[in-house]
Amino acid sequence: MDSHLTSDRVDMDDNETTTKFIVNGREYSLKIDNRYTLLDILRDHLRLTGAKKGCDLGECGACTVLLDGKVVNSCQILAARIKDKDIRTVEGLSQSETLHPLQLAFIENDGGQCGYCTPGFIMAAYPLFESEEELSTEEIKLSLAGNLCRCNAYGSIIDSVAYALEIKTNE
Amino acid sequence: MTTTKGNPRFSSVGTRPVRHDGYDKVTGKALYGADVELPGLIHGKVLRSPHAHARIISIDISEAVKVPEVQAIITNQNFPAHKDEAVSETPGPAINLKQQTANILAGDKALYKGHAIAAVAASSLHAAEEALALINVKYEVLPHTSTVEDAIQKDAPLLHEQYQNNIASHDVLELGDVEAGFAQADLIVEREFRTSTVHQGYIEPHSATGWWTPNNKISIWGSSQGHFQIRDRTSLVLGVPVSDIKVIPMEIGGGFGGKTTIYLEPIAALLSKMTGHPVKITMSRSEVLEATGPTSGSYMKVKLGATKEGKITSAYADLKFEAGAYPGSPVGAASNCIFTPYDIENIRIDGYDIVNNKPKTTAYRAPGAPIGSFAAETLIDELAEKIGMDPLDLRIINGAKQGTTRASGISNPVIGGIETFQATKDHVHYQSKKPTPKTGRGVAAGFWINGSGAACAVANVNFNGTINLTIGSMDIGGLRPAAAQHVAEVLGIPVESINPQVGDTETVGYTSMTGGSGGAFKTGWASYEAAQDVKRQMLERAAEVWEASLDDIKLENGFFIHSHDSELKMSFKELAGHLPDTGGPVVGRANLDPRGPGSAFATHVVDIEVDTETGKVTILRYTAAQDAGTAIHPSYVEGQIQGGVVQGIGWALNEEYFMDEFGGMTNSSLLDYRMPTSLDLPMIEALIVEVPNPLHPYGVRGVGEVPIVPPLAAIANAIYDAIGVRMTELPMNPAAVRKAISGG
Numbered sequence: 019m020d021s022h023l024t025s026d027r028v029d030m031d032d033n034e035t036t037t038k039f040i041v042n043g044r045e046y047s048l049k050i051d052n053r054y055t056l057l058d059i060l061r062d063h064l065r066l067t068g069a070k071k072g073c074d075l076g077e078c079g080a081c082t083v084l085l086d087g088k089v090v091n092s093c094q095i096l097a098a099r100i101k102d103k104d105i106r107t108v109e110g111l112s113q114s115e116t117l118h119p120l121q122l123a124f125i126e127n128d129g130g131q132c133g134y135c136t137p138g139f140i141m142a143a144y145p146l147f148e149s150e151e152e153l154s155t156e157e158i159k160l161s162l163a164g165n166l167c168r169c170n171a172y173g174s175i176i177d178s179v180a181y182a183l184e185i186k187t188n189e
Numbered sequence: 190m191t192t193t194k195g196n197p198r199f200s201s202v203g204t205r206p207v208r209h210d211g212y213d214k215v216t217g218k219a220l221y222g223a224d225v226e227l228p229g230l231i232h233g234k235v236l237r238s239p240h241a242h243a244r245i246i247s248i249d250i251s252e253a254v255k256v257p258e259v260q261a262i263i264t265n266q267n268f269p270a271h272k273d274e275a276v277s278e279t280p281g282p283a284i285n286l287k288q289q290t291a292n293i294l295a296g297d298k299a300l301y302k303g304h305a306i307a308a309v310a311a312s313s314l315h316a317a318e319e320a321l322a323l324i325n326v327k328y329e330v331l332p333h334t335s336t337v338e339d340a341i342q343k344d345a346p347l348l349h350e351q352y353q354n355n356i357a358s359h360d361v362l363e364l365g366d367v368e369a370g371f372a373q374a375d376l377i378v379e380r381e382f383r384t385s386t387v388h389q390g391y392i393e394p395h396s397a398t399g400w401w402t403p404n405n406k407i408s409i410w411g412s413s414q415g416h417f418q419i420r421d422r423t424s425l426v427l428g429v430p431v432s433d434i435k436v437i438p439m440e441i442g443g444g445f446g447g448k449t450t451i452y453l454e455p456i457a458a459l460l461s462k463m464t465g466h467p468v469k470i471t472m473s474r475s476e477v478l479e480a481t482g483p484t485s486g487s488y489m490k491v492k493l494g495a496t497k498e499g500k501i502t503s504a505y506a507d508l509k510f511e512a513g514a515y516p517g518s519p520v521g522a523a524s525n526c527i528f529t530p531y532d533i534e535n536i537r538i539d540g541y542d543i544v545n546n547k548p549k550t551t552a553y554r555a556p557g558a559p560i561g562s563f564a565a566e567t568l569i570d571e572l573a574e575k576i577g578m579d580p581l582d583l584r585i586i587n588g589a590k591q592g593t594t595r596a597s598g599i600s601n602p603v604i605g606g607i608e609t610f611q612a613t614k615d616h617v618h619y620q621s622k623k624p625t626p627k628t629g630r631g632v633a634a635g636f637w638i639n640g641s642g643a644a645c646a647v648a649n650v651n652f653n654g655t656i657n658l659t660i661g662s663m664d665i666g667g668l669r670p671a672a673a674q675h676v677a678e679v680l681g682i683p684v685e686s687i688n689p690q691v692g693d694t695e696t697v698g699y700t701s702m703t704g705g706s707g708g709a710f711k712t713g714w715a716s717y718e719a720a721q722d723v724k725r726q727m728l729e730r731a732a733e734v735w736e737a738s739l740d741d742i743k744l745e746n747g748f749f750i751h752s753h754d755s756e757l758k759m760s761f762k763e764l765a766g767h768l769p770d771t772g773g774p775v776v777g778r779a780n781l782d783p784r785g786p787g788s789a790f791a792t793h794v795v796d797i798e799v800d801t802e803t804g805k806v807t808i809l810r811y812t813a814a815q816d817a818g819t820a821i822h823p824s825y826v827e828g829q830i831q832g833g834v835v836q837g838i839g840w841a842l843n844e845e846y847f848m849d850e851f852g853g854m855t856n857s858s859l860l861d862y863r864m865p866t867s868l869d870l871p872m873i874e875a876l877i878v879e880v881p882n883p884l885h886p887y888g889v890r891g892v893g894e895v896p897i898v899p900p901l902a903a904i905a906n907a908i909y910d911a912i913g914v915r916m917t918e919l920p921m922n923p924a925a926v927r928k929a930i931s932g933g
Binding site for chain 1: 207213217223226389390392393440441474665666667831832834836860868870
């Protein structure tokens with residue numbers, strides 16, 4: 019059932035490497051198992067709970083984070099690939115008490131129901147917020163097509179992103 | 190976001206405050222099942238059957254226990270033995286504990302691919318996984334059966350000796366005389382229908398953490414739709430009193446009915462007992478799809494008769510629903526719902542609960558109702574066409590009203606069925622011309638029973654005038670704000686000054702699960718009563734402060750006022766400041782078991798286009814009308830409607846369990862189990878109709894489930910309108926539509 023099952027015991031120590039990387043502006047230097055994914059590192063080592071494990075196969079988008087500014091499924095990024103990288107998670111969006119406009123927009127437009135997919139959607143929308151281009155609803159939909167929401171709050175999620183973009187334009 | 194001015198009858202009810210849990214959810218601070226972290230936490234993992242049906246000859250764990258870091262391994266033998274009979278020792282439906290336990294860890298047979306066989310606890314997840322691969326299970330592979338039609342054949346392999354032909358039960362609902370009813374009919378429509386197994390598809394996989402301490406107290410953390418139900422069932426399976434088990438509800442990442450039972454909880458608890466550590470087990474996506482949920486695949490034969498004026502005279506349904514490995518399909522609910530939108534004098538429904546080699550089915554949003562409705566509403570459409578009548582007019586003239594007797598013999602309370610037919614008919618969508626000649630338009634109606642149950646709430650008044658409201662129902666669709674709105678309405682204070690939270694099984698009284706669309710009804714009511722209790726006590730305090738008679742004091746718009754002395758006026762907040770000097774805290778409480786949750790009716794209209802070359806169906810426009818009684822928080826009602834519709838669209842067009850020749854699910858990933866994405870959908874317009882439920886203080890009806898009922902038939906009827914072919918099997922994916930176009 020799990021493709022990563024193995025009957026050959028591998029000595030964990032042989033797979034550990036000290037890796038330097040930045041998460042939400044803070045530099046880390048951790049001895050980590052190379053077989054770990056970025057998602058596991060964020061959740062299990064850094065205790066960041068924003069990125070969620072929905073499938074561990076890159077199919078649901080609940081683990082979406084930014085890697086050097088690019089949207090990635092963190093469950094598909096192996097530890098070796100984060101060396102010297104700048105990673106941003108939903109926990110790194112708000113500045114102290116001030117929420118990021120995307121976060122505010124998701125609260126005000128109720129861009130989610132159960133909230134499990136919400137951090138992933140917010141991170142997937144982040145580059146849209148940073149972009150200088152004016153985006154149509156269809157373009158927003160396309161950018162978020164890799165993220166699943168089973169409560170099917172897609173309408174209000176798209177409204178939330180559009181609202182955040184509008185706030186930015188009006189500022 | 191749509192904004193409305195709210196409901197003119199109320200101050201807080203009908204408004205759209207932001208979610209109290211919104212901040213936590215957009216910052217990653219909301220903690221779900223798998224986010225639990227405890228001192229000394231170790232990890233569990235479950236070994237699952239690769240076979241759809243096999244006798245378990247032996248389980249050899251001798252190599253697995255040698256893996257360093259492995260601390261315990263359990264099988265079914267580690268659970269107490271239970272009798273093979275249904276017991277009702279706790280609130281809720283009776284359960285067969287032997288079967289419930291064997292679904293958690295298999296007994297003598299594995300009954301589906303993915304069936305749990307053994308479980309390991311180890312200090313690391315990797316070690317646990319490694320140990321799983323070293324457990325040596327000897328199986329005798331048996332022939333399997335994957336559909337209801339195969340399962341009832343004479344030579345079909347039997348899953349359980351006691352269920353002849355794999356039929357666990359056959360129940361009949363009968364009203365009037367169907368044969369006489371068909372004899373009165375001028376025309377009769379009759380078809381066979383088949384639907385596929387589908388999954389609830391919540392994005393959060395199941396996770397449970399158990400901690401069994403040496404004093405025999407058990408704590409369980411996890412996300413579920415009802416932590417009291419999780420506690421009760423775990424108690425029964427483990428043979429431990431409920432008073433020794435505390436279940437702490439974590440935030441839930443979707444349930445849709447699927448998180449109403451136990452899978453991992455007793456395993457985590459038992460592994461914890463054996464290791465002395467808290468144990469966390471989280472399912473992978475393939476485990477979720479292969480071993481939890483789903484809802485039934487089905488075979489149905491349905492027949493309707495009507496006069497040429499359009500009066501339905503008789504209705505018959507043969508419903509054969511798949512239960513999966515153990516009895517308990519939702520065929521009973523389907524029987525209760527299938528013809529209920531209509532007033533029909535003669536009805537017979539044969540409902541069969543059939544076991545086969547698939548995961549044990551669990552509730553999925555209006556369990557069973559969408560399946561039956563797919564058949565019945567397709568035939569209603571066919572009747573309308575044959576009679577030459579508008580399909581909504583046909584529904585209106587046959588529509589069920591207050592006092593109409595249902596197939597179950599129950600008489601309808603105040604309902605809003607015809608109101609949703611009419612609202613759909615009057616809506617600009619239905620009134621508009623179809624955008625292109627190729628567009629197909631379909632309508633369908635749906636009914637759901639709605640449930641209730643015990644509910645408790647505690648309202649603690651803080652001395653600064655705010656309220657900490659603790660409810661016992663898990664919040665899966667916005668229940669915390671909705672409960673707070675009930676309190677705000679009673680006390681006339683802002684909803685923002687109420688802090689709602691879901692209490693664990695030791696901090697709030699017994700509350701039945703959030704299911705059956707009953708959460709807002711029963712817990713809204715409990716919150717209302719808790720607020721009334723606060724109001725009574727606060728009035729007494731005002732009387733004390735003013736040294737006045739209690740009879741002279743009123744609470745109006747958040748102010749305590751004296752009837753005869755206009756000088757005496759205090760806000761709720763000001764009076765709260767006097768509590769320390771007038772006897773201390775005020776706590777409002779409510780414990781109730783309300784009846785009369787109201788029935789839910791919905792009518793949908795959909796425009797689609799069929800790509801005749803590829804068979805792909807595109808949804809162009811969708812409008813869903815629904816009687817919500819009174820919408821407490823209209824955005825959440827709309828969210829429920831839209832959510833249900835889209836799950837229905839997925840069910841109609843794409844979702845299905847693909848079973849291979851060995852009886853295993855082959856598409857157990859979210860890429861291959863294709864749920865709708867943002868690209869698949871237009872905006873779903875939710876049209877809230879309000880026929881208040883007279884049995885709730887504010888008129889609430891449950892809203893969560895009925896929106897998934899009409900979409901299957903509405904889309905099938907729209908496809909018929911577009912290409913002239915009746916689709917009678919789900920899903921109506923491109924291959925199926927292509928096949929239908931080319932004549933089967």
